[in-house]
Amino acid sequence: MFLAWNEIKQNKLRFALVIGVLLLVAYLVFFLSGLANGLKTMNRAAVDKWDGDGIILTKESDMNLQQSSFKNDEVTKKNGVKYAQLGALNTIATSGEDSKGVALFGIDPDEFIMPKVTEGKAFAADGEVIAADSLRDDGFKLGDTLKLSSTDETLKITGFTDNAKFNAAPVLYGSLTTYQKVRFSGGWKQNKDRINGYVVRTKTLDKVTAPKQLEVISNQSFIQNLPGYKEQNLTLNFMIYFLFAISAFIVAIFLYVLTIQKVSIFGVLKAEGLSSSFLARSVVVQTAILALTGILIGFGLTVLTGLFLPPAVPVAFNYLDMLLYGTVLFAVSLLGAVFSVLTIVRINPLKAIGG
Structure with a gap:
C-alpha cells in the first residue's frame, strides 16, 4: 500500500x-x-401506472395494443379477477401553436386504471381528458382545447397526471366514448362496444381465461414486445x-x-x-x-x-x-x-x- x-x-x-x-x-x-x-x-410508464398483471388482446394483433380490436362482451369475467377496459390510438394534438404526438387512452373512470390527478380535476364528460404532465413542458395547460389529426373531434384538458407515457408518447386519458368518437368518427355508435384490450389484475394469470381469438399476455411480455423497446x-x-x-x-x-x-x-x-x-x-x-x-x-x-x-x-x-x-x-x-x-x-x- x-x-x-x-x-x-x-x-x-x-x-x-x-x-x-x-x-x-x-x-x-x-x-x-x-x-x-x-x-x-x-x-413503459403508462403500463406500470396501470398496476395490472396482464392484458387481454386479440391473437392476430401480435401483442400490439393498437392492432387489437374486439367487443367488450367477448370476455367472460371471472371472480377474483379485476378487469379494466382500454381503448388506445395515436394521434397528434394541437393547441394554438403547440403540437405534439400523443396516445389517447379510452377508459372507464370507475375501473382500476383510472389515473390519479395531480393538478386540475378528472374528466367528467365526453371530450374531456386528463393529460400527462410532461405536456406542460411543451406549452399545454389546463383548459386548452386540443384539435386532433384526422378527425373533427376536439378535446379539453381538465387535469394532469404524472408518469403517463406510452411508447415515448404522452398519454391523454378520456372516457371510452371520447376514444370511440375520435377513432370511429361518425360511425362511433355502431362501434361503441369495441375496445383494444382488457387490463387484468389478479394473483395469478391462470385464473384469467379468454376465447380462442383472444390471448392473455403478462405485463412483462407485453412490455418486451412494445415497438422498439x-x-x-x-x-x-x-x-x-x-x-x-x-x-x-x-x-x-x-x-x-x-x-x-x-x-x-x-x-x-x-x-x-x-x-x-x-x-x-x-x-x-x-x-x-x-x-x-x-x-x-x-x-x-x-x-x-x-x-x-x-x-x-x-x-x-x-x-x-x-x-x-x-x-x-x-x-x-x-x-x-x-x-x-x-x-x-x-x-x-x-x-x-x-x-
Whole structure:
C-alpha cells in the first residue's frame, strides 16, 4: 500500500492521466445507463401506472395494443379477477401553436386504471381528458382545447397526471366514448362496444381465461414486445458492455507501459529481497486506487450533469444500476492489471539491472 501510494504521489501527472481516462469511461457508462433507464421509463410508464398483471388482446394483433380490436362482451369475467377496459390510438394534438404526438387512452373512470390527478380535476364528460404532465413542458395547460389529426373531434384538458407515457408518447386519458368518437368518427355508435384490450389484475394469470381469438399476455411480455423497446435496450446495453471491455483494455495498456518503464526498478527491488507477490500486490492496490478515484469522480459528474439537463432529455438515474456498473468497472480495471502482474513475475533481477 505504501509503495503504491508513494509512487502515485511522486508521479501525479502520469497517474492523473490514467484517472482521467477511467473517469471519462465511468461517466459515459453511468450516463448511458441513465439514458437507457430513461428511455425504458418513457416507453413503459403508462403500463406500470396501470398496476395490472396482464392484458387481454386479440391473437392476430401480435401483442400490439393498437392492432387489437374486439367487443367488450367477448370476455367472460371471472371472480377474483379485476378487469379494466382500454381503448388506445395515436394521434397528434394541437393547441394554438403547440403540437405534439400523443396516445389517447379510452377508459372507464370507475375501473382500476383510472389515473390519479395531480393538478386540475378528472374528466367528467365526453371530450374531456386528463393529460400527462410532461405536456406542460411543451406549452399545454389546463383548459386548452386540443384539435386532433384526422378527425373533427376536439378535446379539453381538465387535469394532469404524472408518469403517463406510452411508447415515448404522452398519454391523454378520456372516457371510452371520447376514444370511440375520435377513432370511429361518425360511425362511433355502431362501434361503441369495441375496445383494444382488457387490463387484468389478479394473483395469478391462470385464473384469467379468454376465447380462442383472444390471448392473455403478462405485463412483462407485453412490455418486451412494445415497438422498439427490446431493440433500444439491447443497443444501449451493448454499448455499456463494450465500454467495460474497452475500459479493461485501456487500463491494461497504461499499466503495462508503466510496468515496462519500471522493469529495472522492479529488478533492483527483487534483488534486494522483495518478492514478486509483494510487487504484484502493489500494482493491484495502485490500480484499485486509480479505478476507485476515477469511478467516484465520474459518478459525481454524472449526478451533477443530471441536475442541469432539460426535461426533454430522457434520463433517469437508477442508483442500484449505477452501483452495479461501478462495481463491474472496478473489477474489469483490476483485471486489466493482470498483464502487469505477469510481467513482474517474469522479471529476472540480474537481467533487469543489466547483469
